[in-house]
Amino acid sequence: MAGRGTLVLTGGLIGWDENEEFPEGFVPQVEQALRNVVAVVAEAGGEVEHIARLTWYVRSVEGYRRSLAEMGAIYRNVMGRHYPAMALVEVSDLVEPKALVEIEATAIVPDT
Template identity: 55%
Template sequence: MSDVPQSRAILPEGWPQPRGYANGMVAEGRVLVTGGLVGWDAQGVFAQGFVGQLRQTFLNIRAVVEAGGGRVEDIVRLTWYVTDIATYRTSLKEIGPAYREVFGRHFPAMAVVAVTALVEPEALLEIEATAVVGA
């Protein structure tokens, strides 16, 4: 695996620089797609609160990507499903530090979607990730 980044953010000319995400990504390599990951640990115990579950979900994403031979910098898309959009919005100041602790300053394309429920009743959020592992 090369140390040269295999992906880059896309910013159309004249668009404002997004904060905390990319509008699009282009990458070369093998595609790694996660299932919907939630904020529980290896024993199936959920972290406490929205930000706690979010941080654990980030750690779980990183673990899957690394197990697949990738790095967090290979992640090109995150799709978040949250059960309470108001909690997401009021947690933004805490989300940033939790995100950067796990992923650093790598900001792929992202979407946040409000849903009424998730399969795991205790889950407050679920995130799917797509990574392109270097050629």
């Protein structure tokens, strides 16, 4: 994906809410992490379709695979039918002990 505009690079966003509380389970954490990504991009003036890349860090690739059907519906609910370049990496742990997923994003917010 190429574009002109402001480049927005997020750090890793995890699936906790504004009170730093995690929902139980992988899929609810994915939903919250995606909502957090969208919120950061929106704060920079962007929209979902401006997201160019997502890198997912998960503690269990098998857990990800088992959740694909349920996660697909959650993904479309948050991201619509926008599918940026994506990579998924299994990691042994994340900084927050309760975190099951962490997502980094790159967005290109067009100049107005």
